Amino acid sequence: MSPLPKYQEIYRRFRLAIDQGQLGPGDRVPSVRSLALELNVARGTVEAAYQLLVSEGFFEARGQAGTVIAGALPQVPVKPQPAVPSTAPGPRPLQMGLPALDAFPRKLWARLVTQQVRRTDADSLAMGDVRGALALRVAIANYLALYRGVECTPQQVFVCAGYAGCLTLLCDALQMTGQRCWFEDPGYLHARRLLVHQGVELVPVPVDGEGLEVERGMQRDRQARLAIVTPAHQSPLGVALSPARRQALLEWAREQGSWVVEDDYDSEFRYRGQPLAALKSQDVGDRVIYAGSFSKMLFPGLRLGYWVVPVSLVEAFGCSAERLQQRSAQLLQLTAADFLEQGHFTRHLKKMRQLYAQRRGLLVEALEVHCSGFLRVDEQAGGVNLLARLLVSVPDHVVAEAADRAGLAVHALSGWMLEPGREQGVVMGFTNVVTARDAADLAMVLHRVIAQCLSVASITTA
């Protein structure tokens, strides 16, 4: 339907490709014969286009060696091109939920990927298992038994594309659309959005110093089908779910026939006190569905998370996995399996535990020096995020928005709440704060931001 003659259309496509940098000096172009075949046009049509491109200096004919893009290209744009916005910028300062990207053993990983991709045979180019590669499920089961006290068979493990993929599978397997689910308040924003999107009705249950207030949950909705908790370090408050609450939660689930999701996203990162057992390891009634992810343990771009489900749910999850057909690339699953089985995983976590404790310390100190009077950092024993309470009367979302404009990726605590108002603070990631200098710079920006918010507030009030 192009209004241009065929040869001009071909000419224009090459001009666009050169303009956009997809074809560059020295690149070979298809032979006249093969392009004519590809486009199903007469050779003469392609020849006409090529001649025009040669005559204008975009192509260079090199006889037997074929035709290539010219070395010195004329600077004549075809037409104004819509700009391609620069997307996927690197992580932003204080961005939450990231591991220390600089500290990941990239060379080792590259070596494992290389070994694995060289072993790829024809059969493994096909789809693979919807439940995840068997080697990875075995490696996960073994890791969990040795390090998290969670005993399971590989059949109970379902590998998904990150936590988003995990939640999609969960909602399908438990048929959660229109069902009610206890949700920590404040609670993991990202999960909340995905659950709401899946049509799950969230029942906010407050969190205090002992974690989820199970009694309040039962008062609000005893019959909820599901409770989603972060027992190791509540997200974002960082508190651990107390032994009594754990017991109460498991009993509630057993009595009601409800399910408990344990999101064990960062339990390995605990910087003082004892590492906590997984709730799943205490789950005698088999009501806990355990979620793990490699996004924070390895790197987010890997997009690998997993469920460990009770034996009674293996079939339902298997059917849902078949239905949804959301597979992750085999190559990276097998590489992750190697990383676990060769012991790199536990070594890496150990290093990160030390590094994160140190980096958290850097940021806490900088905030205490530069933001005292504005912010007070919550005591937290672990995790990859840090919560600072606002000591001044500016709404936290105003601070977060101003910080965002200043380039900082902090979140308002109230934004993580289903019933806002009770808590005010800012949440931020510290894992990519490398030096004391970085920490001080960031804290000073935050100080300036809050000071400005305050002065605006005082003007508005005046």
Place this chain on the structure above:
Amino acid sequence: MSPLPKYQEIYRRFRLAIDQGQLGPGDRVPSVRSLALELNVARGTVEAAYQLLVSEGFFEARGQAGTVIAGALPQVPVKPQPAVPSTAPGPRPLQMGLPALDAFPRKLWARLVTQQVRRTDADSLAMGDVRGALALRVAIANYLALYRGVECTPQQVFVCAGYAGCLTLLCDALQMTGQRCWFEDPGYLHARRLLVHQGVELVPVPVDGEGLEVERGMQRDRQARLAIVTPAHQSPLGVALSPARRQALLEWAREQGSWVVEDDYDSEFRYRGQPLAALKSQDVGDRVIYAGSFSKMLFPGLRLGYWVVPVSLVEAFGCSAERLQQRSAQLLQLTAADFLEQGHFTRHLKKMRQLYAQRRGLLVEALEVHCSGFLRVDEQAGGVNLLARLLVSVPDHVVAEAADRAGLAVHALSGWMLEPGREQGVVMGFTNVVTARDAADLAMVLHRVIAQCLSVASITTA
């Protein structure tokens, strides 16, 4: 909550790991000190477990060199382990929808992956763009312009995890739940299941020798929000959508403000006659949403598909991509981009076109020799699947089920129909039929299967 003393629990975990083969002869085990730290138990507890394992011959202490799993393991199982079923078997004979797995340039791919993974920097370990890696979107836009006559900017391209991921994004972006959609009858079974799962109401529209019967579609439901078509080679009938029907379909969409999805899944594979232009290249009203996938062009395990959406839908698709958070691994997206940009993609497609024409010929000939009287192969100009009509009066699903038991992955045509009964046949993939011998063997199995079905049918009738 384990009833065992701690050291016995640790002992048992190692026994399980050895039994299941996760730890093997010569593998190093963690030092007492580090495991005690990991598990938060006294060193003495770990030592007790290790001593037991050494005394029973499972561990070997090697002094300074640490402790390793013993070379000759005692053959004493801990307890009967649930068997791990062997999953994800290779592709099955005649399986549909696969490229020729033996013919994919695995070494070249491994080289590109290796180069790409070595270039990975810290920032690219983060999540990446929800719309797909920019490099891949640029490469796709350029490929489509040069080879499919589809002009678009990289902003219009959305990379998803295979066609399943594509359909999920589409349904979300167009808010298809509860909406009506024309669906080819017979039509792509896999897509049908996913759409039904998303709550889309499918309106079956028959297909004849010219493809989708657009008139019938308008009679049945003029106001449908969407029509999904396979214009190059209808799936599974293999017919091309005629120029008049294309025109009618585009006009319908423009008048109604409806959308047309062009699933261009195998247009590159056409073995005789002229390659067909993409419907999208004729889409002056900008109503066509174009779907491409690398599952059949490269390999299914890659899990990469993409949309090209009209400019007016870029924002809606962008918001949905944000909401769904279904990203594909960066590494493989960037490798695919290299594969396209370095020209390997078009070279590979060209080779496959020749190979598939040849392999299709092998299977068609074998079916003509061994199944004449039972099956008649439909004339088809392209694609990766082949349709054979049943010439005998046995329901096609009976044949398909019997063939399945005999190891062949053929489908019943009626299973691909929303309104069954009109057509009877078997559909199969030919791309992995390597030799004339293979083809003959498969055809003979199919002959035997149909003959058996017939004899059973005659007994039942008698």
